[in-house]
Amino acid sequence: MTLRPGSVAAQPSLAAFLVIGNEILTGSIQDANTPWLAQLLYRQGVDLVRVEYIPDEKADIASTLLRLKERVGCDGVIFTSGGIGPTHDDITYESIAHAFGVPLEVHQPTVEAMKAHYEPQGKEVNESRLRMATLPAGCEVLTTPDMWVPMACIKGVYILPGIPRLFKAMITANSQRFHGAAYLSTTLFSDDGEGDVAQALRDIAAEHPDVRIGSYPSTADGQGYSVKLQLEARSQDLLDKAKNAISNALTVRT
Amino acid sequence: MTLRPGSVAAQPSLAAFLVIGNEILTGSIQDANTPWLAQLLYRQGVDLVRVEYIPDEKADIASTLLRLKERVGCDGVIFTSGGIGPTHDDITYESIAHAFGVPLEVHQPTVEAMKAHYEPQGKEVNESRLRMATLPAGCEVLTTPDMWVPMACIKGVYILPGIPRLFKAMITANSQRFHGAAYLSTTLFSDDGEGDVAQALRDIAAEHPDVRIGSYPSTADGQGYSVKLQLEARSQDLLDKAKNAISNALTVRT
Known part of the structure; x- marks a missing residue:
């Protein structure tokens, strides 16, 4: 701090x-x-x-x-x-x-x-x-x-x-x-279920340890997606690499 | 439990x-x-x-x-x-x-x-x-x-x-x-400030150790009171005794 x-x-x-x-x-x-x-x-x-x-x-x-x-x-x-x-x-x-x-x-x-x-x-x-x-x-x-x-x-x-x-x-x-090193973040959405994307995400998370990858199922009908993926890192480069890995492995949109 | x-x-x-x-x-x-x-x-x-x-x-x-x-x-x-x-x-x-x-x-x-x-x-x-x-x-x-x-x-x-x-x-x-022994509670309101009722409350709280007496200032204008007093106990008798002590010492309403 x-x-x-x-x-x-x-x-x-x-x-x-x-x-x-x-x-x-x-x-x-x-x-x-x-x-x-x-x-x-x-x-x-x-x-x-x-x-x-x-x-x-x-x-x-x-x-x-x-x-x-x-x-x-x-x-x-x-x-x-x-x-x-x-x-x-x-x-x-x-x-x-x-x-x-x-x-x-x-x-x-x-x-x-x-x-x-x-x-x-x-x-x-x-x-x-x-x-x-x-x-x-x-x-x-x-x-x-x-x-x-x-x-x-x-x-x-x-x-x-x-x-x-x-x-x-x-x-x-x-x-x-109250300042630290700010996080950069990006959000991706998938129409596949959490259980369908989980294995690929687990592999990508293991390969990108400095990127936090959160996976959140939709909490109500009508939100227009099945899973929201929240990526957070302290550099744009790290963030982009993880985002590309996910985009190559799964069908997602921003 | x-x-x-x-x-x-x-x-x-x-x-x-x-x-x-x-x-x-x-x-x-x-x-x-x-x-x-x-x-x-x-x-x-x-x-x-x-x-x-x-x-x-x-x-x-x-x-x-x-x-x-x-x-x-x-x-x-x-x-x-x-x-x-x-x-x-x-x-x-x-x-x-x-x-x-x-x-x-x-x-x-x-x-x-x-x-x-x-x-x-x-x-x-x-x-x-x-x-x-x-x-x-x-x-x-x-x-x-x-x-x-x-x-x-x-x-x-x-x-x-x-x-x-x-x-x-x-x-x-x-x-x-998930059941225990239920609390009974009662709420009193005062138009005096928290600082004006504090000394009397401290004495009453000390004399009624089995009654929880919470004091909460109004959080916004227009709530119609200055202080809300929340009394909680596990018997009606304990609750009534503390409530009477407060009513005798301070100007409060239910």
Whole structure:
């Protein structure tokens, strides 16, 4: 994961997304952030290797975070969503501080931004609201235009709210941070069944290990094809070679 | 997790869901099964403790499965989706067999059902399609009316396709297996901000440890409230006590 806008990482960067909240696991609220984040990272060449939904439990959040950190490596990033509001079930900041063995501390610029937001509405920055400005010590605090909510970053972990409008605005405002080597892709369609094209595809996939070849049967009648083949590679040459091999072996169209 | 329809487990049962597929992690396809499964399990009193999206990689599938198995315990269940088609990237059966140290073997009743499905369409059950009937040895095979696709179950792991229409039909046909002690719930609304109700909620939550009290700020203007409080418990008495405590401490409505 390079931190310089526009530069390209020598190795593809890895990312993981930790979705925190009982309300997602009971189906009371639907996570709308994952598809959006997955598409953004894919466009920007970052490999999302894992998404996990977990409950609002401190030990679970901390141990999951450390496991994901190991998975994405020191250059990788982890995004979290949820659990940074003012109420008793909002324990993400304290859980992440606990995971990394650092204390929490009040971040004064966030307190000032919060006051500027709440006081004109006649709402005070009380002890509960102050929790929303009490961040893991040593974190970097990123801001978003017209928003007081901080995006705290500690050891490659970006801590975000679950509310999709805020989540998307905050990542978008800082998206130049999240760049790897972009994928090129091409899509082919076949009228033959998955089972008819499978053997040829298996051989071609084995001969083109740097090209990801996904095979997806149509999920409903009337889509106009039987199988969609999605090819992805990090160079046009690799992509073209795999595409030609498939076109020679099977009856496909673009 | 009780296996007898209609009976109630002495202890709440745990479940996890493993979503397998690169196409979900690149945002190319959106997982539509999680919200549906989460709601079904919640209604049936089973605690979904974890959802994980992972790529089509054998070692990752196997190690994740064993970790989830430890998390849900011997009475818990794990559902998997994806990776049971005929193509080279469909490796779920072999990965799960590998995790449990069992071989794969052809399941003859599934082969017969597959033939009855494909042969009238003029499609042969070739080597690739035979992979879809080659299951972990010793698994139980559940069926769904009007469908040839097997629902293999091994050591509490239910192996399902990713296509939502099939996923939902197969779980629905066997849903009497997935029952725990149901939750009762009630919802309250407040016009005060989350930060204004937080301190009182924290005290009430501490005094009612067997009641889950979730606090969710409105996610958009015009929802007609500032905070939604979701209370959940496994007895009406516990639920009523927490609800009364909140009604006494805060201005809320149902």
